Every structure is written in structure tokens, then in C-alpha cells.
Amino acid sequence: MPTIEERFTEKFSGSVDWHRRGHELFAGGITHQTRFTSPFAVYIEHGEGPFKFDIDGNELVDYVMGNGSLMMGHSPDEVTAAVVAQAARGTHLGGATTHEIRYAEAVKRLMPSLERVRFTTSGTESTYLALRLARAYTGKTKIVKFHEHFHGWHDYVTPESGQALGGVPREVLDTVIVSPVDVAALDRILAEDDDVAAVIVECNGAHYGTFPLMNPNFLHDVREITSKRGVVFIMDEVITGFRLSPGGAQVRWDLEPDLTTMAKIVAGGQPGAAVGGRADIMELMAFRDDPEWDNMRRVPQGGTFNAQPVTAAAGIATLEAIAGGEVNARADAMAARLKDGLNDAFIQNEVTGHAHGIASIVHVNLGAECSCDRDLCDMPYDQIYSTMPAEKTRALRRAMLINGVDMMGGRAFLVSSSHDEDVIERTLDAFSQSLKDLRSEGAL
Numbered sequence: 001m002p003t004i005e006e007r008f009t010e011k012f013s014g015s016v017d018w019h020r021r022g023h024e025l026f027a028g029g030i031t032h033q034t035r036f037t038s039p040f041a042v043y044i045e046h047g048e049g050p051f052k053f054d055i056d057g058n059e060l061v062d063y064v065m066g067n068g069s070l071m072m073g074h075s076p077d078e079v080t081a082a083v084v085a086q087a088a089r090g091t092h093l094g095g096a097t098t099h100e101i102r103y104a105e106a107v108k109r110l111m112p113s114l115e116r117v118r119f120t121t122s123g124t125e126s127t128y129l130a131l132r133l134a135r136a137y138t139g140k141t142k143i144v145k146f147h148e149h150f151h152g153w154h155d156y157v158t159p160e161s162g163q164a165l166g167g168v169p170r171e172v173l174d175t176v177i178v179s180p181v182d183v184a185a186l187d188r189i190l191a192e193d194d195d196v197a198a199v200i201v202e203c204n205g206a207h208y209g210t211f212p213l214m215n216p217n218f219l220h221d222v223r224e225i226t227s228k229r230g231v232v233f234i235m236d237e238v239i240t241g242f243r244l245s246p247g248g249a250q251v252r253w254d255l256e257p258d259l260t261t262m263a264k265i266v267a268g269g270q271p272g273a274a275v276g277g278r279a280d281i282m283e284l285m286a287f288r289d290d291p292e293w294d295n296m297r298r299v300p301q302g303g304t305f306n307a308q309p310v311t312a313a314a315g316i317a318t319l320e321a322i323a324g325g326e327v328n329a330r331a332d333a334m335a336a337r338l339k340d341g342l343n344d345a346f347i348q349n350e351v352t353g354h355a356h357g358i359a360s361i362v363h364v365n366l367g368a369e370c371s372c373d374r375d376l377c378d379m380p381y382d383q384i385y386s387t388m389p390a391e392k393t394r395a396l397r398r399a400m401l402i403n404g405v406d407m408m409g410g411r412a413f414l415v416s417s418s419h420d421e422d423v424i425e426r427t428l429d430a431f432s433q434s435l436k437d438l439r440s441e442g443a444l
Helices: 004-011 014-025 077-087 098-110 123-138 183-192 217-229 248-252 279-285 291-297 309-322 326-348 381-387 390-402 421-440
Strands: 044-048 051-054 059-062 116-120 142-146 176-179 196-202 232-236 259-262 273-277 353-356 361-366 412-414
Touching: 004 390, 059 421, 077 309, 098 116, 098 273, 098 309, 116 123, 116 279, 123 142, 123 196, 123 232, 123 259, 123 273, 123 279, 142 183, 176 183, 183 196, 183 217, 196 217, 217 232, 232 248, 248 259, 273 279, 309 326, 326 353, 326 361, 326 421, 361 381, 361 390, 390 421
Parallel strands: 142 176, 142 196, 196 232, 232 259
Antiparallel strands: 044 051, 051 059, 116 273, 259 273, 353 361, 361 412
């Protein structure tokens, strides 16, 4: 019987040469760190609905979904039509456009806490800009983030985010305080240090909920503590925005952050992102016809492709489709069916593990049982971490790819409204077979 790796190499043989060519062109052979897959990356040609197709013609059920940006699956008709129509009329118009106005209005309709909005081109840019605004508003230097929470790859959010620290200056690290995921610890930090400008939080927990927060209580406690201490509260809704509800985590749990960062779904599968929040903070970016303010104290922001017309068109079409709630409801229902089926598969295959998650995100943990309600896993961080080391996630992703399914990072499923009952059943069959395959090789 061929091994999983041998079957992987045979099934995706056409990707081998592309993998080699990539190593001759890109640092590390890839253009995004999560695209690293051993023994080689699978090269994708196109996508449609819940499926994507590699260069060998293999049809894969997709749960990466544009790293979470595709709430309605690949190439939904209304978004595709909007993109094609705008591309024919100009991809960059070199000035203010009506598109950016309608785009911002679509965002604000779903997130009422946003008094002002500015567009960027990535989630990393958005968190970087939000932290700079917080420092300018408070006149303070430090920021607090939580252990393992991921807010992009810039220097100020890299510590204890699951990323290496290569190239980050010591002087920057000294301005970042990493708090345990504990509200009492956060309160102590803010009580003892009066130079903190902001607290930033990944709203459903570190790594899009792999390490869940006990919400809504946790976020409400952070809101209360930051208000009490005069610290800017930043909700990072890059993943959760427009997914946990049409208005994101803040609408789902009735919160009003000072600033919100958005990306992924907000741009409808195009490159785009945003920052929004209180007018008095956001207006620090405005020109005031005062040379000293405009040239020295104002928070500047450039960005050649901020709210470029094609992104705006895709974003507007997506947000308008989401606004009614049916898109989220369908994705959530399919995710619930998937989660239940995954937990049944663990039991039926006599493999220790479980699936958990809220809304349309489903996480799996291997090798550890938990008494949680399967919505918010309450295992300690170190135990969750031990269930999904890199060798396990890569092995599971390889096995699932062989069986026709691509998981997000080998540890999660990002479900879209294009996934239907038949696709879910196909996924569950693949998962059950993958557990058998991995167990036969002693990987479980």
C-alpha cells in the first residue's frame, strides 16, 4: 500500500515542477507563509463555488476560501459581474471616486460603530494604521496585545503571535506588552503602566479562534477596562468582520470599540482592507490648513490602491449581498452540520479529538478530548497547542488533499454560503477516510 506522501506526490504530480520553479523565484519558494506545504505546494488554477481545481485537474472542496475572504465561495455571480463591469471602465482612476463613497457607506451600514472609515490594502496595513492612530490620539507609546493573537506581520504585532522575530528591533519590542488572555492580568498591566495607547484583540481568539475567547464576556470586560483606563480599544475584525454576523463580532456581541480593523470579506475577494471608528480619533488623519499640524502632527496615510474601483465594486457587491443575513445564515448552518459530522467521525473511527467553533469557522483538535459545548473550546492554551503541532497539521492537510478537500492550515474549515449538504457529506467522507489513512501510518 503506498504511503500518504507517495499518494500525494502521484495525485499532484503536475505541481512538482511548479514547486521547483517557485523555489528559483521566491524566497522559500512561496508568496505567503501559510502556503508552505510539505513535500510541495499544490498549485491551483481556478475556483468555482465551493470548489477549486489544481493544474492536474483535481477538483478539491475548498475550505481555505481565499484565507477567509470568500464568504460566498469562488466567483459568485453578483461579485464577478461587478468586477468585470468596473474593470472595463477603469481599474485605477487616480483621484476621488463615487465608488469609495458607496463602499464606505456599505461598510458603515453593517457596522454602525464606525463614524469614519479609511481604506487600506491589507489587514496588516489596517492594524498598523490603527495602532499609529491610537498613539497619536493618546500621546502614549506602548500597545498591549494578547498571547498568540495574530494581527499581521508588521513589527508592532509580531511578538508572541506564532511568528518568528527576525528583523524586529529591540526598541520596537520594548513598546509591545504581551498580556496573558486574562482580564485581571490586563487590568493589572494597565494599572501599572500609564504609557499604554491601545489594546488590540483578535475578536474570536488567537488565530481566528483556534484558541477561543470566552465571549461575549471577555470582549465586554476588555471594553470596560480600556474605557476605565483611557486606553484605545481596537477590535481586529480582519477575520470576524462580516462573518460572525453581517456586522461582525461587534454587532453579534453588542460592542462599540474605539477602532476596528477589517480586511478579507470587506473587499469581496479583491485586495483591500479598512480601518474605522470614532470620528475624533480618525480625524487625526485630516488636513487642517495649518502647516504645523499638516506637516508635523497629522497621521499620514498613502496607498496607491486604497479603495481602487475594482476592489470597491467587489466590496460593495459582497456587503450588499451579506446585509440581509441569508448568506451568513446558510454558511453558519452548513458549518454546524460539518462540525457535528466531524465529531461523529472522531467517535466512529475511535480517534481522540473534537471539532469546535462558532458561526462559519470550524476548528479541529487531534489527540485530546474536551468537555466543552463544541462552540467555544475551553481547554487550556498549552493543551490546545499540543493537539495541533506542525507535523500533525501538515499530515492532516496532506491526507485531506488526497481525499479531495483542502483545509485552512490543516486545522480549520472556513465555510461559505456556497457549501451545500452534498459538499458537506463529501467532506465528512474525506475526513473519515483521512483519519483511517493517518492511523494506518501511526500518525494518530
